[in-house]
Amino acid sequence: MRAAVLREYNADLSIEDVPMPECPADGVVLKVLACGVCRSDWHGWSGEHPRVKPGQIQGHEYCGEVVEAGPDSQWQVGDKLVAPFILACGTCPQCREGQQHTCFDQRLPGFIEPGAFAEYVAVPRDFNLARLPEGMSPTLAAGLGCRVTTAWHALTGRAALQGGEWLAVHGTGGIGLSAAILGRALGAHVVVVDVVQEKLDHALSLGMDAAVNAAEEDAAAKIREITGGGAHVSVEALGIPQTVNASIRCLRPLGRHVQVGMPVGHHAVQEVDMNAVYMANLALYGTRGMPSHRYPSLLGLITRGKVDMSPLIAREIPLSQAGAELAAFNGPTPPGVAVITDFTR
Ligand SMILES: [Zn+2]
Ligand SMILES: [Zn+2]
Numbered sequence: 001m002r003a004a005v006l007r008e009y010n011a012d013l014s015i016e017d018v019p020m021p022e023c024p025a026d027g028v029v030l031k032v033l034a035c036g037v038c039r040s041d042w043h044g045w046s047g048e049h050p051r052v053k054p055g056q057i058q059g060h061e062y063c064g065e066v067v068e069a070g071p072d073s074q075w076q077v078g079d080k081l082v083a084p085f086i087l088a089c090g091t092c093p094q095c096r097e098g099q100q101h102t103c104f105d106q107r108l109p110g111f112i113e114p115g116a117f118a119e120y121v122a123v124p125r126d127f128n129l130a131r132l133p134e135g136m137s138p139t140l141a142a143g144l145g146c147r148v149t150t151a152w153h154a155l156t157g158r159a160a161l162q163g164g165e166w167l168a169v170h171g172t173g174g175i176g177l178s179a180a181i182l183g184r185a186l187g188a189h190v191v192v193v194d195v196v197q198e199k200l201d202h203a204l205s206l207g208m209d210a211a212v213n214a215a216e217e218d219a220a221a222k223i224r225e226i227t228g229g230g231a232h233v234s235v236e237a238l239g240i241p242q243t244v245n246a247s248i249r250c251l252r253p254l255g256r257h258v259q260v261g262m263p264v265g266h267h268a269v270q271e272v273d274m275n276a277v278y279m280a281n282l283a284l285y286g287t288r289g290m291p292s293h294r295y296p297s298l299l300g301l302i303t304r305g306k307v308d309m310s311p312l313i314a315r316e317i318p319l320s321q322a323g324a325e326l327a328a329f330n331g332p333t334p335p336g337v338a339v340i341t342d343f344t345r
Contacts, residue, residue, distance in 0.1 A: 003118035006056045009047035013323035021122035023068040030064025033138035035116040037338045042329035048265025059117035060085040060110030061145040063138040080132040086289045087125045101289035119343045130295040133303045151178035153290035159233045159256040163187025168231035172199045174337040176237030185307035202335035220249035239263040253280045318342040
């Protein structure tokens with residue numbers, strides 16, 4: 001099968017003919033229908049992700065069709081499925097508490113085992129997977145493996161965002177834009193922050209209440225002004241020191257900061273304004289992924305037409321363009337995300 005393989009950090013992915021994956025007893029082999037290109041992939045590609053090594057087939061935001069099912073699989077050939085990027089064990093204390101995204105024994109296709117930048121991907125522990133809803137395109141569903149689910153859990157599972165509250169979103173890449181769209185669907189007032197005016201204009205065109213260009217003004221001060229004292233909830237969706245501290249400082253007293261961006265690599269966030277946390281009685285939440293039992297809450301919202309996630313998708317690309325999309329994360333990016341939908345070239 002064709003796969004895009006990471007051979008050298010910061011170089012184009014190598015398109016290679018590799019062996020078909022073997023089907024796990026408790027899982028499936030999926031023919032990949034769509035796979036998103038995410039900033040977490042970029043962290044791996046640039047050598048900043050602690051666990052991604054050369055030889056890796058990346059890609060963790062996928063939707064696929066079952067072509068082979070193991071003897072203990074829950075699914076059948078022909079089923080179309082979406083997978084959370086964290087495959088939980090189901091039996092550890094965290095899983096038993098229903099917090100599968102914090103499982104002590106995680107399987108991570110695309111990071112430490114072969115992922116979906118390929119025609120086929122093996123997925124063990126397939127009780128983690130969810131059926132693709134009727135009528136939802138695989139391209140749209142690809143984001144349900146990582147960005148959209150993570151944003152949904154950040155807002156509803158961690159910060160408990162309420163309708164009528166102010167939500168600030170720092171960084172409007174894939175996950176930030178997802179959080180903004182979902183926050184608006186939950187009835188919050190949304191202010192977005194970025195340094196790329198085109199992305200701010202795009203967010204405003206989707207109905208966001210306000211936008212702040214952090215290249216031009218003090219984002220935290222501007223948000224406190226716009227919101228009449230600060231945001232109730234602030235999502236940091238990039239993972240660099242400036243946005244982390246702007247997110248904390250833009251909150252009103254008793255506000256909730258949610259760390260969604262991955263603060264690793266040479267931008268690793270070492271200094272957090274703890275005096276702001278102390279003075280304003282803030283709560284800090286980390287979040288990563290979503291327990292798979294929460295899929296129905298999110299899929300229902302989308303399939304009933306309560307929220308339209310399609311503005312998230314900017315480009316459908318062939319597999320051979322995945323490397324170029326990763327390289328594009330080195331600089332400011334245009335609005336929306338790229339999804340691989342053609343695995344033949
Ligand atoms: Zn577990
Ligand atoms: Zn991701």
